[in-house]
Amino acid sequence: MKFKILVIILAVSFFIGCKNKISQNAISSDEEYEKTLIDRENKAAQNQAKSSGLFVKDISFQIKADKKDFEDGIQPWVNIEKSENELPNLINKDEIVIAEEKITVVIDYPLTNIYKFDLKSKKGFNRELLVQEITKEYQKLYQDEEKSATIKTVPMKERKMYNRNQTNGKYGIWGHDLADLALSSIQVYKENGNTILTLGIES
Template sequence: MPIKQLLALFTVFILSLSSNATESKNKVYEITFSVTATPDQEKEFKDKIVPWASIKNSEVDSKRLIDSTRKVISESEATVIIDYPVRKPVNFKITSKDGFTRGDLLRRIGQIYRQMYRDEEASSTIKTVPIDKRKGLINRNATDGKYGIWGHDIDDLDISSATISCSNGKCTIDLGIES
């Protein structure tokens, strides 16, 4: 085979490798979950923007969520990684044929957390100490259920951001949880 043909084939091969590498390259980006302030929050947040949303009240906060209808994930499947406040990280798969908007994610993440707290209470032999019975720091006691939740009641949890990493049609979502 003449050298020109070999070089041409080699060039096509290298370009195809480069193209495949670009297609499988990670897309990593961060989104935020800011909500418009309620009238009683306006004194604390002068710009009338709260830089987080409630986990427990995600359904309500999704109505005040800034850019709630903006699609933030085009893929139909994503894995939400919950690593706080649990003993070890837990992955939850979520699906949607049309991808996910910011509001979709807030509602789904809230649903996951609410179910986790219910499952924890049902599976734990150590029950959560009621707030009015806690001494000193009023953090939630650690329980030994399915997830090993510790430190914070669901009422204490807010989401401020999520880092989304997508590669080859699969996405993972790492949460920025505040307490």
């Protein structure tokens, strides 16, 4: 009888010990990922995609907003996931800000693998068209990532932290859901006769 009791005590102790180890490993893993994210965010801020060409100008994007949310009534970015809801209030949306008929856009955040795509417009590009095309491409990019990944995005309700886990699809998206991202500016460069755009993305 004493032997049976001893076996039970040892089994319970082992089980509790394993649970603690698993729990500690999970905490350690979460903390590690959080540190990695902070490091990546800092590097992304310092090493925002730049063209080797000549810098031409910076294009900003602003939305007319409620003064209770923004003191001056100006929201200094466009929400990428729901840009169609904000386009009616986009300031100077019809202004042609790029006269060239063909441009190349570079998306690097929050991607492990940089993505580039071309756009054409005989009339040049105004702010509204740029927002429509860039946000559409971002939305497609996130969909393609999920389809091609074997490590899927952890649903929000199942996460231990707010940030998105890194997936291993075509682009290796990390840290942020599409809903976290906003377009605040575009940097225009001239490189070997081509017009290259890099993006100022807030998260």
